[in-house]
Amino acid sequence: MLDKTIHMEWSVYPVMIRAAPWFYQALQLFTAASIALILAAQLGLQYPFWAAMPVWVVAQPYREDLMLRAALRIAGTIFGAAIGWFTLTMIGDSAVSILVLVVSVGAGAAATFWIGTVYSYGVLLAAITVAVVLIPALDHSVDTTQLAADRIWCTLIGVVMVTAITFAFTPRRPEPPPKRVAPPPWVTLRHGAIAAGAALLGLGLLKLISGPAGISAAMALCIFSMLIAGSRNPAPILRHMPVGATIGVAAALAYRALDMILHDPVGMAALLAVPFIAIGAALRSHPRTAAIGLDANMCFLLAAEAGAAGHGFSAHFQGGIALVLSAVLCTALFRRIGVVP
Structure with a gap:
């Protein structure tokens, strides 16, 4: 594996920066994400773009971190999907869903x-x-079981692909990780309260706007707020998130425009996404664009629903614009509140 690794070891917003030739890392990520997306689409999963998402964050500079993050991604996804599924199918009350x-x-x-x-x-x-399971159901009727199952299966596919492809090229950790430093309880509670407030704001926008824009805004505010509030060092996120989201959404709209122009009746949407994944892998791996590349790849996959049939250009445009505006709003709010140490 490439040397001179610089990594935010304890960040929930991982940034891998590797010395040249960085394109070896890009090739690994491109291969894993492309295979995961195409495989999920070929298996008939409704949300194949979820399969490519783990690739960008599970890949790590050290083998121990790679394996641990892979296991945690799977366990966390299964647990969260179970909570969402139980809330919607066993309780089925919108007020309870909002509370959960x-x-x-x-x-x-x-x-x-x-x-x-x-x-x-x-x-x-x-x-x-x-959030992924509950938010769409708060806007319209969904097949909860399929939604939760797709999330789990896509996660498994993505994690297996990135682990299998990068494991042999990932070195062992040369020294123990730094010791954990416990934060003051009141700071922890404050960060949780801020994220919960952002989630309420997102749900308010969902109620006010609804449709693709409302769902995208609610999803973005929930996820972005957790990434920022959960980070010990949110400064890089606040700096790069709006730019990365803008690049990702622009790529998503270009992807959907091409899909419409080519008018693909045989379902080659996953293959059409491959060139965009190649560019995303380069952005994610290059030392100067690694942080922006992470957001760009995630937002591209979400806004484009890469590999899926899609919902028409207008719906993707509305959702994409809402995603970018939510990134700008979320980072502005956190800067205003002052979570940066």
């Missing part, structure tokens, strides 16, 4: 911040998955 979502976002951010190590990743993914 807000508590999950707040508690997830607080726990992530309090743990402050790679072990926080499982908690973060559980809370994110709760």
Whole structure:
């Protein structure tokens, strides 16, 4: 594996910066994400773009971190999907769903911040998955079982692909990780409360706007707030998130425009995404664009629903614009509140 690794070891917003030739890392990520997306689409999963998402964050500079993050991603996703599924199918009350979502976002951010190590990743993914399952159901009727199952299967595919492809090229950790430093309890509670407030704001926008824009805004505010509030060092996120989201959404709209122009009746949407994944892998791996590349890749996959049939250009445009505006709003709010140490 490439040397001279610089990594934010304990961040929930991992940034890998490797020395040249960085394109070896880009090739690994491109291969893993492309295979994961195409495989999920070929298996008939409704949300194949979820399969490519783990690739960008599970890959790590050290083998121990790679394996641990892979296990935590799977465990957190299963736990969060179970909570979302149980809330919608066994309780089925919108007020309860809102309560579960807000508590999950707040508690997830607080726990992530309090743990402050790679072990926080499982908690973060559980809370994110709760949001992914519950938010669409608060706007329209969904097949909860399929939604939760797709999330789990796509996660498994993505984690297996990135682990299998990068494991042999990932070195062992040369020294023990730094010791955890426990934050003051009141700071932890404050971060959780801020994230919960952002989730309420997102749900308010969902109620006011509804549709693709409302869902995208609610999802973005929940997830972005957890990433920022759960981080011990949110400064890089606040700096790069709006730019990365803008690049990702621009790529998503270009992807959907091409999909419409080519008018692909045989379902080659996953293959059409491959060139965009190649560019995203280069952004994620290059030392100067690694942080922006993470947000760009995630927002591209979400806004484009890469590999899926899609919902028409107008719906993707509305959702994409809402995603970018939510990134700007979320970072502005956190800067105003002052979470940066």
